[in-house]
Amino acid sequence: MLTNKEKKQIRSLQIKKYRKQYGEYLIEGARLISSALEVEDTPLKQIYVTKAFLSNLSHQEFIEALRKKEMPFCVVSEADLLSITDTVQPSGIAGVCSFSHKNDIKPDDRNNWLYLFEIQDPGNLGTLLRTAVWFDVKHIALSPNSIDPFNAKVVRAGMGAHFHTSIFEPLELSVLKKTHTIFGGVSNGASISSIETIEEPWILAIGSEAHGLSPEIINRLDFSVSIPKIGGGESLNAAIAGSILLYELTGQNP
């Protein structure tokens, strides 16, 4: 069982300040926990699980995997689990993961990057992380004034992407060295499919839902790119635009 002090500490991970202070965040549900366990050098530190979850026959394989990994788990009451999580649909299992904040970028960095400028919507950020991992872009930088990437809703939408990316935040685009070609999604750029040669390493910059990229960032771009509109509407959703640009940049259409 959990003491009140423990509950309070875990619950505090719903607040950004305490996530930073403890270097930890909470994940919920068997699916995310499984994903975290599959990672070599797993970020999972501790699992909280209800009796009902443990005795559910459909979870036996999963529990066997937990035991094999020697992951410490603590059996808690339904009420305690609810009290420490932000959950919408109680799943009977949650875990605490550690993260390390990254701010050092090697001067000879050759990785492709996704640079996100003032993204505010947790679903958009989580989805962009998920797409980036799918296309093997594992270096993500967030500008100042972005939503916290370890916010519970972002983690939920990320569907495990957090375990496979290095998230640098907050980071100014200028910190990423000039060895990279910088693409930026804008409303009036060249069609992304018209760019003939994509030189790596690159950075793809995607702007906020409401205001796009800032003038300062647009000034730094090597290529201002767009997804041509053949129908109507003011814009594409930021996560959609970013994902289509990632799809193109990672050479799905040679």
Add this chain to the structure above:
Amino acid sequence: MLTNKEKKQIRSLQIKKYRKQYGEYLIEGARLISSALEVEDTPLKQIYVTKAFLSNLSHQEFIEALRKKEMPFCVVSEADLLSITDTVQPSGIAGVCSFSHKNDIKPDDRNNWLYLFEIQDPGNLGTLLRTAVWFDVKHIALSPNSIDPFNAKVVRAGMGAHFHTSIFEPLELSVLKKTHTIFGGVSNGASISSIETIEEPWILAIGSEAHGLSPEIINRLDFSVSIPKIGGGESLNAAIAGSILLYELTGQNP
């Protein structure tokens, strides 16, 4: 001012049953209202606006446009507006739109279609509508057991797409005639970029977030297509996958 009966009726539009009964749904915020007003034969029937909104200098151009269109508007108190809407961020303006449910499809239909199977997440559905409009795919069908497309969150995420699409629901895929080439997004299909000739008219079928397409639908597909994974993760988000497939099918990459 609004009577209690009026308030009750408008508020009831937050519930699917009453939206169907009245053939109406609610939209909120100046941006959506503007989009609705720009539509020829606008779906807007009535606008509710606060005094604060009307007296805000930055809204004068917008209000001028309202007057020109001779759109009836009713000045309501802040409290009344809050009581009739589902809003997260009060914007001072809301409107009632009418929709007509469409279920008749011409046997010689030559439109391209987006067919959505049991999509549950309002953000995903709204975003898919928004992307479809961007790529000029204006015929959308939803399977039984999909989220209601006139749900407030769907409308919000759609960013005006509802005014430019014909939404048919509920509709079984089999109702769409065999004159169409049917593409379906699956986890283990051919790479979408490997399909050399895309014959119109087509239907793109996208499956639910949790379970994808049903075996019955997969049986009907002419092409099972995927977005190749070059990194990690179990899947792409349904709205992302659908949007990238729409991008490809609408010939952005000839």
